[in-house]
Amino acid sequence: MHKKMLIIKHDTETETGLAKVYRNKGWLVEAVSSISKAREFLSNGNGSPHVILANLGLSDGKILDHLEELQNDIPFSEWIFIVENADREDLNKVDDLAYDFLEKPFDQKRLDNLVARAFRAARCNQQLEHYSSLSRKQYHLDAYLGSSEPVQELKSMLKELANVDISTMIINGETGTGKGLIARILHHTSDLRKDGPLVEMNCAGLPKELMESEMFGHEAGAFTGAKSRHRGYMEQADGGTLFMDEIGDMPMDLQAKLLKAIEDKKIRRLGGEREIDLDIQIIAASGIDLKEASKKNEFRHDLYHRLSVFCLSLPPLRNRKNDLLELVPNLIAEFNLQANKHVKVVPDETWKEFMNYDWPGNIRELRNVIERCVLLSKDEILPTRWVQLQEHCSPTSDNPKTQDACNVEGSVNIPLDGSMSLEEMDKYIIKTALDKNGFNVMETARSLGTTRETLRYRMQKYNIKSDKN
Ligand SMILES: Nc1ncnc2c1ncn2[C@@H]1O[C@H](COP(=O)(O)OP(=O)(O)OP(=O)(O)O)[C@@H](O)[C@H]1O
Ligand SMILES: [Mg+2]
Secondary structure, X not given: OOOEEEEEOXXXXXXXXXXXXXXXXXXXXXXXXXXXXXXXXXXXXXXXXXXXXXXXXXXXXXXHHOHHHHXXXXXXOEEEEEXXXXXXXXHHHHHHHOOEEEEOOOOHHHHHHHHHHHHHHHHHHHHXXXXXXXXXXXXXXXXXXXXXXXXXXXXXXXXXXXXXXXXXXXXXXXXXXXXXXXXXXXXXHOOOOOXXXXXXXXXXXXXXXXXXXXXXXXXXXXXXXXXXXXXXXXXXXXXXXXXXXXXXXXXXXXXXXXXXXXXXXXXXOEOOOXXXXXXXXXXXXXXXXXXXXXXXXXXXXXXXXXXXOOEEEOOOHHHOHHHHHHHHHHHHHHHHHHHOOXXXXXXXXXXXXXXXXXXXXXXXXXXXXXXXXXXXXXXXXXOHHHOOOOOOOOOOOOOHHHHHHHOOOOOOOOOOOOOOOHHHHHHHHXXXXXXXXXXXXXXXXHHOOOXXXXXXXXXXXXXXXXXXX
């Protein structure tokens, strides 16, 4: 793939020099000298350049006056301006609309770095668009399987939400009930948001120190290690949706900053002076009950009320077991196709087992079971021996027998057959170690070779509490 650059110049010498520099580096470069020529080039089916290097003032006008219109036609190009004696108003506009700018005279190496970063950003935007057009096909309303009463109700709400712009909402539900799936469906079916980006951020997966700069972005030099400007998740989601998964794990001080950003519809990058306007929809998901958490002061009340403009509660599978009749054949068909298998029959005893089981891991657990069975199938019958519902060392299992069977003194036995995700294993190890140490956090941290703080964070993340409380 060629890296493509458009140079819109007014001063032939320097910029022709630049065209040469970048051609020598392997770029396909086109250089024009006016806005009208740039427009002509862009409308002639030459495709979007990755990077556009431009001056502000050109022979036929100020490019800033035409920038938004030009950007509509080439949304994935990143603009870098080379400016000279620009006034503050123009620089603010450049800052708003362009990738970045350099003031003359500039160091070629700085421009090279900037161009390299702008290229990566442009490629990333292009790919995002590619994947979101695939996702639009994948995440339609019917992707959420089921036709039981709670699911019908949920789907009719989703339909109504598709043409209402709700700025914030919460999706609640046990693990594996489809919070991530619903967030994607909400974005991709929303009339107002689907053409914008969907940015996903997992609040449990980010270290506290990083979370703020990942959310709000930062300017170069904002802190040690901040080498260049970084657009945070909120800014990346502008015009679209920010999915904040496991929001219950967000530290309190950041919750306050998030609330302010939602209310002001503005953010400021770390180390930045200017406020940036934002138009985003926030979908927050949580496996813990945020209302309860806010009552216990573990989550900010004000943020909870701001987010809960709309709440969707996803039903656990055990409350809609009839949906298994739709889920099981669909999942078998999916894994048949994936693994080139031909399972067609689910034996009666397996159906009985499925119907009698509580499915603590919900649809994720069901998917894992079906995947394992289909992969290990030898004919058209779903192999009963691989169902193994009761044999799992489920971290949510309260059955002490199951747990004892899995544990040899001082060790933890975990199935490596794909039935547990890495996160479930992590939770299970922590819960088992806490049980063994009578929920003494200091002792448990020592036995796991970690700190008390990390252990507390994880306990909070997985909502592990002592049974004695
Ligand atoms: N109703 C459904 N129909 C089809 N697939 C579903 C449904 N609900 C969930 N899934 C699938 O089950 C898996 C788990 O769902 P998802 O990751 O959205 O759950 P979650 O609620 O976000 O879980 P966690 O709290 O653990 O993050 C995904 O592969 C998802 O596509
Ligand atoms: Mg999830």
